[in-house]
Amino acid sequence: MQHAKPLPALLAQRYHGWKATTHAENAAWYQRLATEGQRPKAMVISCCDSRVHVTSIFGADTGEFFIHRNIANLVPPYEPDGAQHGTSAAVEFAVTALRVAHLIIVGHSRCGGVQGCLDMCAGRAPQLEEKTSFVGRWMDLLRPGYERVMARELSEDAQPRALEQEAVLVSLENLMTFPFVREAVEGGRLSLHGLWTEIGEGDLEYYDAEDGRFLPV
Structure with missing residues (x-):
């Protein structure tokens, strides 16, 4: 080459x-x-953002985490005939071959992908609407989260954080559409976790399903 x-x-x-x-x-x-x-106990799906370093956050050693990174830490729904196989293949390998005990989605503040989704859905980023935009078509996965954020009638300043956390929730929802993930979760062999980290302050929040919101770790 x-x-x-x-x-x-x-x-x-x-x-x-x-x-x-x-x-x-x-x-x-x-x-x-x-x-x-390798015998990792957990799979972590985080953003490609260079500021997000999950092994440092958890003080993890080499071999502890099976890590997959993509734009805005998104998981697509289960679509065997679809084109978005990279993340799905990583999830399949982690759950069925490595048999990880935990699958963790980590979102973060100031996410460029999430901001791109906000701009695209609001009509401020026509370049992302183009069929040839890989980023735009990937961020289509977050449109359901965008609709939920808009329904809350939040201030413009509060929307990015809300959608960053929705990216975590959309991914958790989509994970449960994978038959092997659902089987492992319902069988007690796998637990799902949703986290959001504030880069500047180093804060970490987790999604509490009972409370229906993100709370400090």
């Missing part, structure tokens, strides 16, 4: 630093992971 270039020098230097320190100090653990395979 003629367009592929060598790794940028800064990243190469960081790699060599990691290999000489973190990897060297935990060589036995990495060898164990390589030979025995």
